[in-house]
Amino acid sequence: AAVSEPAQKCCMENIQPFLASILEELMGPVSSGFTEVRSLFDKEVNEIIQDFQKTNDIMKLKENVDQLMNLPFNSVKMEPCYLKVNLLQELLQDLKSRFRVYHIDFVIQRTQNFMQELMENAVYTFEQLFSPSRQADSTKVATTIEKVKLRVLK
16 A cells, blocks of 8 residues: 555656657567568468469479478468567667666567467468468469469468
């Protein structure tokens, strides 16, 4: 009871007025990282479509979709996504000194984990939606892949 009132006053005067601007500043790198995840997924599926249109090979298509399932665990391809979030390191340094925010690496790591999880969900959903269509007429496969990709990105 003795600490509650001074703690509330301190938060109201020293922290709450800055929360909106802090959130806005932090959301820039986070949003660009998630946008990069979306772009990577889009690019990879477009490559699958282009490859299938060139080869018209269902077995190669299956291999490409299987490779897509490994995309979240491909650190080389996911690296550009993760690098966008590393900008938080600089932004959080300022917060660390002003508000005693510690464990900056944890915040960045958790954000990157969420990015990987988002990609896992995207490729899993793509595979689940596209799987029944693999047996379809090969002339419609590229169109089906495009429709599934758009559905996942939605």
